[in-house]
Amino acid sequence: MSRALFDKALEAAKAFHAALPAVAEFQPWPSDIRWAGREGHQVPGAALVQSDPGYAAKGIPAEAEVRALQQAIIALAPHAEWRRTYTEEEVGQDFLLRYGWFELVGPTGHFHSLQTRMTIGYWGPGLDYPWHQHTPEELYTILSGSADFMAKGEEVRRLVPGDTKMHGPNQPHAMITNGHPILCFVFWRGEGLADDPAMSPD
Numbered sequence: 001m002s003r004a005l006f007d008k009a010l011e012a013a014k015a016f017h018a019a020l021p022a023v024a025e026f027q028p029w030p031s032d033i034r035w036a037g038r039e040g041h042q043v044p045g046a047a048l049v050q051s052d053p054g055y056a057a058k059g060i061p062a063e064a065e066v067r068a069l070q071q072a073i074i075a076l077a078p079h080a081e082w083r084r085t086y087t088e089e090e091v092g093q094d095f096l097l098r099y100g101w102f103e104l105v106g107p108t109g110h111f112h113s114l115q116t117r118m119t120i121g122y123w124g125p126g127l128d129y130p131w132h133q134h135t136p137e138e139l140y141t142i143l144s145g146s147a148d149f150m151a152k153g154e155e156v157r158r159l160v161p162g163d164t165k166m167h168g169p170n171q172p173h174a175m176i177t178n179g180h181p182i183l184c185f186v187f188w189r190g191e192g193l194a195d196d197p198a199m200s201p202d
């Protein structure tokens with residue numbers, strides 16, 4: 001049963017990719033996708049994706065595709081292999097209880113691909129995601145909710161459903177959720193797709 005939910009999410013992700021020009025331009029849809037058969041893994045934050053996913057898209061371009069992917073991810077949440085990259089020392093206990101991510105497509109994803117890493121990330125309201133970085137280039141897209149995104153050398157931007165934001169290789173970036181949670185779909189390209197992000201040096 002859960003395989004059908006993953007297939008539906010992948011189909012919704014492909015339609016989303018085609019419908020948002022910034023996403024389609026970031027990278028082509030991978031040609032090497034295959035089901036990897038990974039087991040689910042729950043973290044406390046995963047339940048919040050269903051109970052409090054953040055406000056949905058309204059009156060934006062590609063609204064139907066953004067909403068369809070949001071709904072497919074909400075349905076998938078109880079079956080996904082959720083992870084938490086950071087330690088309590090790095091982000092605090094509250095952050096660890098109200099955040100999580102999983103890899104839909106990628107080197108260690110539910111669907112295997114060596115051409116991309118596509119992850120879903122969730123953060124509850126009022127969380128401070130400290131400065132961090134990684135080698136691959138990144139495109140954030142917002143499925144529901146909102147947050148303030150910061151990147152070194154750039155103005156702070158409040159992102160809402162349908163928005164996208166790029167980060168360059170090893171460009172430090174950070175995020176703060178305010179009164180809303182946020183559900184993101186994140187694309188990576190380039191070297192180091194299987195690596196975890198690291199906190200930026202002070």
Ligand SMILES: [Fe+2]
Binds near residue numbers: 133134138167197
């Ligand atoms: Fe990032």
